[in-house]
Amino acid sequence: xxxxxxxxxxxxxxKKAVSDAFTAPIWIIAEISELKTNRSGHCYLALxxxxxxGDTILAQARATIWSYxxxxxxxxxxxxxxxxxxxxxxxxxxxxxxxxxLYGYSLNIRDIDPTYTLGDMARRRLEIxxxxxxxxxxxxxxxxDLPLVPQKIAVISSSTAAxxxxxxxxxxxxxxxxxxxxxxxxxxxxGNQAESSIIGALEQIYLYEDFxxxxxxxxxxxxxxxxxxxxxxxxxxxxxxxxxxxxTGIGHEKDDSIVDLVAHTRLxxxxxxxxxxxxxxxxxxLYLDELAKNYIAGVDELLSTExxxxxxxxxxxxxxxxxxISKKQVQLNQxxxxxxxxxxxxxxxxxxxxxxxxxxxxxxxxxFIQQRNRFLEKISRQLSSSIHRLTNGKxxxxxxxxxxxxxxxxxxxSEKKHHLELSYQKAKLTDPRNIxxxxxxxxxxxxxxLKNATDVKNETIIETRLYKGSINSKIIxxxxxx
Numbered sequence: 001x002x003x004x005x006x007x008x009x010x011x012x013x014x015k016k017a018v019s020d021a022f023t024a025p026i027w028i029i030a031e032i033s034e035l036k037t038n039r040s041g042h043c044y045l046a047l048x049x050x051x052x053x054g055d056t057i058l059a060q061a062r063a064t065i066w067s068y069x070x071x072x073x074x075x076x077x078x079x080x081x082x083x084x085x086x087x088x089x090x091x092x093x094x095x096x097x098x099x100x101x102l103y104g105y106s107l108n109i110r111d112i113d114p115t116y117t118l119g120d121m122a123r124r125r126l127e128i129x130x131x132x133x134x135x136x137x138x139x140x141x142x143x144x145d146l147p148l149v150p151q152k153i154a155v156i157s158s159s160t161a162a163x164x165x166x167x168x169x170x171x172x173x174x175x176x177x178x179x180x181x182x183x184x185x186x187x188x189x190x191g192n193q194a195e196s197s198i199i200g201a202l203e204q205i206y207l208y209e210d211f212x213x214x215x216x217x218x219x220x221x222x223x224x225x226x227x228x229x230x231x232x233x234x235x236x237x238x239x240x241x242x243x244x245x246x247x248t249g250i251g252h253e254k255d256d257s258i259v260d261l262v263a264h265t266r267l268x269x270x271x272x273x274x275x276x277x278x279x280x281x282x283x284x285x286l287y288l289d290e291l292a293k294n295y296i297a298g299v300d301e302l303l304s305t306e307x308x309x310x311x312x313x314x315x316x317x318x319x320x321x322x323x324x325i326s327k328k329q330v331q332l333n334q335x336x337x338x339x340x341x342x343x344x345x346x347x348x349x350x351x352x353x354x355x356x357x358x359x360x361x362x363x364x365x366x367x368f369i370q371q372r373n374r375f376l377e378k379i380s381r382q383l384s385s386s387i388h389r390l391t392n393g394k395x396x397x398x399x400x401x402x403x404x405x406x407x408x409x410x411x412x413x414s415e416k417k418h419h420l421e422l423s424y425q426k427a428k429l430t431d432p433r434n435i436x437x438x439x440x441x442x443x444x445x446x447x448x449x450l451k452n453a454t455d456v457k458n459e460t461i462i463e464t465r466l467y468k469g470s471i472n473s474k475i476i477x478x479x480x481x482x
Contacts, residue, residue: 011101018105022097025110030061031090041067043074047107063095063107073112080114083228086192092116128233128258137240141264144245149284150213150277153182154205154244156198158189163220163251163270170274178281181369183212183376189219194229199238209243211372214277217259218249218270230257239263249273299347306339436467453480 005013034046043065049058065073077085094111132138157164164184171180185204188197198217205215229235230250236258239246245264249272250257260266267273310332432442443450444463456462456475464471 008101011099015099015101018097018099025094025096027092027094027113028107029090029092029116032085032087033060035085035087037070041070043067043070045109061105061107063093063109065109069110073109077112077114077117081118083117089117125231125258128231128236129261131233132236132240132258132262135237137237138262140240141242141246141262144243144264146245146264146280147213149281151178151180151281152211152213153180153277154208154212154215155182155184156187156201156205156215156217157184157219157270159184159186161189161218161220163218163249166220167216167218167249167270167274170271171277174274174278176278176282176285178278180277182216190229192229195232195235198235202238202242205244206242212244214264215242215244215246216249216273217246217263218251218273220251220270230259232258235259236262247273247276303340433467436465439467441466453478 028047030047030049032045033048035043036045037043045063045065046060047063048060050056051058074085077083083089092113093109094113095107095109097105098108099105129138155164155167157167168182171182185201187201188194202215205212239259240262247265247267248257248260248263249267249270250260251269256266265276267276314332436442442465444465445456445460450456450462456478458475458478460475462473462475464473
């Protein structure tokens with residue numbers, strides 16, 4: 001018959017085998033899939049290993065960083081990498097392999113190598129850039145033409161960010177007095193939710209693609225960890241496919257983010273973005289001034305050329321046709337007068353046309369702005385009303401769900417309490433002392449209860465335990481019954 005073991009004995013053997021196999025901490029490479037910190041400061045993690053060519057999980061293990069170690073490792077890691085210790089990071093950690101009879105297999109993290117994570121982050125960044133180039137989309141947004149006068153701007157930023165306020169101040173208080181019209185699409189600009197939040201803002205802007213000239217993504221700078229969300233493939237790919245030019249002023253002091261690399265134009269700060277837009281309008285104004293000067297100069301040159309032609313013609317014919325010229329002098333003077341008057345009328349007519357067109361354009365633009373303002377006010381009222389209705393409905397739904405949860409929890413507590421009472425009564429009935437009280441006894445041999453007569457021999461000393469006291473006996477005769 002095979003040896004029989006209790007579960008605790010088996011787990012004890014496994015614990016001993018693990019302890020004997022791993023006598024010292026070892027370094028392992030894994031990805032953090034879950035990370036939680038409790039009130040005591042202990043950090044509990046789930047570590048995984050994925051297939052290099054896909055997302056299939058090849059291995060998984062529970063891990064722990066005790067509070068006294070976590071207080072040292074976390075700031076050390078974040079100060080070295082500029083990256084928070086969060087889910088999704090690939091890490092190189094020193095662990096002791098442990099097995100507990102109740103809780104099973106786990107790893108206790110003793111140390112972490114931040115240089116490995118830095119290298120992995122750089123590798124992932126290069127992989128994203130290479131993937132965008134392989135997809136053939138990395139330059140798509142750069143190929144879009146900037147409007148000659150970008151005045152309708154969709155801004156993606158946090159409404160409370162200092163960088164957004166700097167952008168607004170610089171744009172609205174420009175020395176030339178240019179008028180810009182911008183709309184803020186508020187988004188989360190750092191952390192795990194930044195990707196979906198910024199993409200959501202871009203999707204809202206896409207609904208008004210024909211209204212806006214450009215999109216501006218700005219924030220007021222920050223640490224490398226704060227800005228790591230801009231090294232994201234999905235966000236970068238979405239920008240490459242966007243139908244409007246995207247200008248960034250994210251605030252990186254050193255390296256460009258991947259979003260910067262795929263954007264139409266990358267600038268350092270929100271203020272620099274505002275100055276860039278003002279500069280475009282200023283250059284267009286200079287271009288219009290140059291056109292006006294060139295037009296006037298062209299008319300003057302035409303007049304001068306015609307006069308020179310007449311003078312040359314007169315000098316050529318003078319020796320032969322002096323008399324004829326004398327007769328035609330009046331006609332020539334009249335012709336010159338007519339030409340001058342025609343040119344003046346031409347100039348006056350074109351100046352009047354230019355003024356009428358300017359007034360027409362100004363009038364149409366004011367009508368357009370008024371219509372858009374009325375439209376935006378209508379949308380704002382509708383949104384406010386919808387948000388109010390949705391908020392009240394959500395509060396009522398949460399209250400009902402809470403009452404259901406409270407009722408369910410109270411039911412579970414009552415059921416568990418009843419179960420504990422039954423368990424107590426059962427344990428009381430099976431207490432060995434109560435069994436002995438009813439007249440039964442226990443025979444002990446070598447410290448264990450004797451169950452089979454074949455386990456002892458004649459002349460063996462055994463102990464019989466009663467409810468009160470015990471009796472030691474020597475076996476004289478053994479009787480075995482089938």
